[in-house]
Amino acid sequence: MRPSGRNVDEMRPISIEVGATKHAEGSCMIKIGDTHVLCTATLEERVPPFLRNSGQGWVTAEYGMLPRATHTRMRREAAAGKQGGRTVEIQRLIGRSLRAGVDRQALGERQITVDCDVIQA
Template sequence: MRPSRRAPDELRAVSLERGVVKYAEGSCMVKFGDTHVLVTATLEERLPPWLKGQGRGWVTAEYGMLPRATLERTRREAASGKQGGRTVEIQRLIGRSLRAVFDLKKLGERTIQLDCDVLQADGGTRTASITGAYVA
């Protein structure tokens, strides 16, 4: 039996709520059991310099956990001045996953910036972030 008392073949409760942030072009509150992730999507009229003039867009992501998203408080990575390897890996995974499902030519020369903020972490933050980013 898992600590959550779920059976081995039992899924976590899943909920996706769109439009939860007023000013973002897209947003989603994802809940996979006790894992909660807020994702916002911003459409920007800019591209990385190396993509300019190629007639296609870009999708990128930022990922972070609130200090009290886990059982014990962790320092914000911004306080140390650099991101950890885990954070960089997850950001790249989210960006690559979303670029694989977008037709970047239809996006035009624009960037979709996805911000994935883990409010509460109880496993599955990567998959929750990717799912929320797709919905946002």
């Protein structure tokens, strides 16, 4: 039995609400148990310099956690002036995972940036 009362072989409830924000080209709120993550996608008519004139697109990600998403307040990484190693690795993992599932040729020379912000951890 876990501290939450959930059995070790029991999955956490999962929900995905699409259209969670009104300004982004795409957005969703993902809830897995008590973990809530807001994701937004932005489409831009540009690619990184290394992909110019290649006909391919790019997908990248940014990750952050609200200061009070956890039991105790964490200082914003932006206030410290640099991202922590954990944040950088999570961003890389998200970006690589998304690129693995996207036909970058079909995307054309466009970039999708997915912002993932942990609201509650």
